[in-house]
Amino acid sequence: MEIETITDNQKLRSAKKIKKMFGHVDYRDPPEMCPIRHIMSLATDKWSILIILNLGFFPILRFNRLKRYIYGISSKVLSERLKVLEMDGYISRTMYPEVPIRVEYQLTEFGHSYLQRVLEMAEWSEKYSGQIMANREKYQKGLG
């Protein structure tokens, strides 16, 4: 498997980007709250990513369908994650006070923007999943 080649130039550019993002942070006197840390930790956990991906595929989803598609998640955790994602503006929640009640979730425009990033990450993961498994096996053998 060929790995995407990163040139030295590209590495330099990456370093510059990182400097731009974190250059102001003094690790000896760290800020109370780092927005980037905070935001990423709230939306990159595995369940949130799966929620985003499912809503990227099905434009509108109700609670229990979402729960079925994201197999393995509990109601509690799903509703927690949905609330956070709604709060931060990734998804919208529309309640129709019918009987039985109907609640629909969908990505906001902001959520669609985030979906692009999640997709890039997911595509990368898929592309190199074989590579990673191979790396892991090699590592295990090196120990044995």
Added chain:
Amino acid sequence: MEIETITDNQKLRSAKKIKKMFGHVDYRDPPEMCPIRHIMSLATDKWSILIILNLGFFPILRFNRLKRYIYGISSKVLSERLKVLEMDGYISRTMYPEVPIRVEYQLTEFGHSYLQRVLEMAEWSEKYSGQIMANREKYQKGLG
């Protein structure tokens, strides 16, 4: 703040990508292990991301420097994460049996490839951190 505009066409393309990735998965009879879930959950946690970013900035880092830069992490957790990242091939670990011992960590080529994705995610988070905070405040007010 302007949000990146996602066209309907782009949304369709996203849906297609997702279908390509997960279309084969039957949620009524889910696979034991989903590689994408697995891989993403192992490398998107907040500490791993910070390790990757720091090694993207400082090409070579020793354990204690890394620990200082990633303020807030404990030795235990850092060494655990480093081991996983090494195992999966993101970073390399070189030990020099001097006294005192010296161990150097750096990104592999594979890790540099991953860094690109992490950077995209981090830049997005930074760009929209204000937006997210605003979303959150608005949400809180809606409740009160």
Added chain:
DNA sequence: CGGCATCCGAGTAGATACTG
């Protein structure tokens, strides 16, 4: 149907101390 309240267990993180 779409949740929320409660309880409980496992796993994880943190603090501290220690070692080659």
Added chain:
DNA sequence: CAGTATCTACTCGGATGCCG
């Protein structure tokens, strides 16, 4: 210096049951 060992504390997730 670069971890490991141990113990504790606590968070998180899962299961269950209930309600509008």
